Amino acid sequence: MTPLQTPEFAFMGGRLIPWKDAVLHVSTEAINRGLNVYEGLKGYWRHDGAGFGVVAMRRHYDRLRRSAALLHIPCPVDFDTFRDSCRQLFRALLRRDRDMWLRATLYVVEGHWGEGTVADLVLTAYHQDPTPPKPIRVGVSTWRRSSDVSLPPRIKTSANYNVARLARIEGRPRGCSEMILLNQWDRVAEATGACLIMVRDGTVVTPPPSEGRLESITVQIVAALCQSLAIPYQERPIERTELLIADELALAGTLSELTPIEQLDHYRLPPQTPILNALSSRFWGAVRGVNPHPAIDLEPVDTHDLPGDVRPVIFPAP
Numbered sequence: 199m200t201p202l203q204t205p206e207f208a209f210m211g212g213r214l215i216p217w218k219d220a221v222l223h224v225s226t227e228a229i230n231r232g233l234n235v236y237e238g239l240k241g242y243w244r245h246d247g248a249g250f251g252v253v254a255m256r257r258h259y260d261r262l263r264r265s266a267a268l269l270h271i272p273c274p275v276d277f278d279t280f281r282d283s284c285r286q287l288f289r290a291l292l293r294r295d296r297d298m299w300l301r302a303t304l305y306v307v308e309g310h311w312g313e314g315t316v317a318d319l320v321l322t323a324y325h326q327d328p329t330p331p332k333p334i335r336v337g338v339s340t341w342r343r344s345s346d347v348s349l350p351p352r353i354k355t356s357a358n359y360n361v362a363r364l365a366r367i368e369g370r371p372r373g374c375s376e377m378i379l380l381n382q383w384d385r386v387a388e389a390t391g392a393c394l395i396m397v398r399d400g401t402v403v404t405p406p407p408s409e410g411r412l413e414s415i416t417v418q419i420v421a422a423l424c425q426s427l428a429i430p431y432q433e434r435p436i437e438r439t440e441l442l443i444a445d446e447l448a449l450a451g452t453l454s455e456l457t458p459i460e461q462l463d464h465y466r467l468p469p470q471t472p473i474l475n476a477l478s479s480r481f482w483g484a485v486r487g488v489n490p491h492p493a494i495d496l497e498p499v500d501t502h503d504l505p506g507d508v509r510p511v512i513f514p515a516p
């Protein structure tokens with residue numbers, strides 16, 4: 199088990215605060231009803247010497263606003279404030295040898311049953327191993343993605359992750375680090391924290407959001423990479439048995455990046471993954487800034503004189 203990181207700072211109430219002070223009152227709807235919406239953003243050190251870049255910040259902000267609107271949570275920040283707040287936390291925690299994942303959450307801190315709702319933007323960020331993800335084993339869960347009329351998967355809210363948690367608990371004794379959730383029609387929705395990408399006969403296939411997956415930014419990126427690499431791309435429903443005859447399978451998500459799946463329950467996938475390899479190397483070239491792609495915009499974070507940098511000791515002249 200990877201221990202949870204406890205970074206030095208969080209961002210709450212419009213400013214950087216010590217990690218231990220980032221607390222919410224038990225009476226808030228954030229606690230009582232688990233009422234929040236959130237985003238996970240990934241920042242990478244560029245390999246072209248241009249510092250640190252955060253992928254698709256504007257698209258994450260827009261999705262945060264859409265999730266908030268669907269739950270009648272007023273968004274307390276405009277994009278510029280959101281960007282400045284993220285930059286402040288990245289700058290406070292950045293280390294030269296680690297990429298970072300930042301969680302941006304709107305917690306409902308005032309109001310009751312949808313009246314007088316007030317949210318606060320809370321940011322936490324964690325160091326990440328800069329190496330691409332290794333192949334993993336996944337299973338198909340007996341738990342199910344909720345439907346658009348129960349708890350819409352389109353809304354990125356913590357409540358949607360209770361079923362995801364159950365699925366991961368189910369998968370752990372089976373040696374699975376991720377699980378695939380089917381939808382109410384017994385077709386593939388997504389994994390617990392990422393979308394699913396399948397390759398069949400040279401075409402990259404993923405279910406559309408109407409099959410119960412998040413409107414994923416990484417899937418948008420994959421579609422654009424496919425287009426530039428002349429790889430056919432299709433959004434259509436996927437049945438469970440198709441997973442067992444897939445040529446290649448992978449997870450796609452901000453944190454998962456493109457994670458190859460080597461085994462699905464008892465089925466071992468073919469070891470060669472030519473299409474995933476092509477997509478992955480294009481993806482990594484773009485996030486590292488050495489082979490830019492228009493679908494992977496990198497929001498810069500100022501990395502001059504980082505607080506954690508070792509500065510040369512200057513001795514006063516004798």
Ligand code: PMP
Pocket residue numbers: 238388389390391392393411412413414415416417450451452453
């Ligand atoms: N589905 C779920 C349930 C997720 O938590 C995520 C991660 N945000 C994704 C899909 C992938 O979305 P994105 O590519 O925007 O990170």
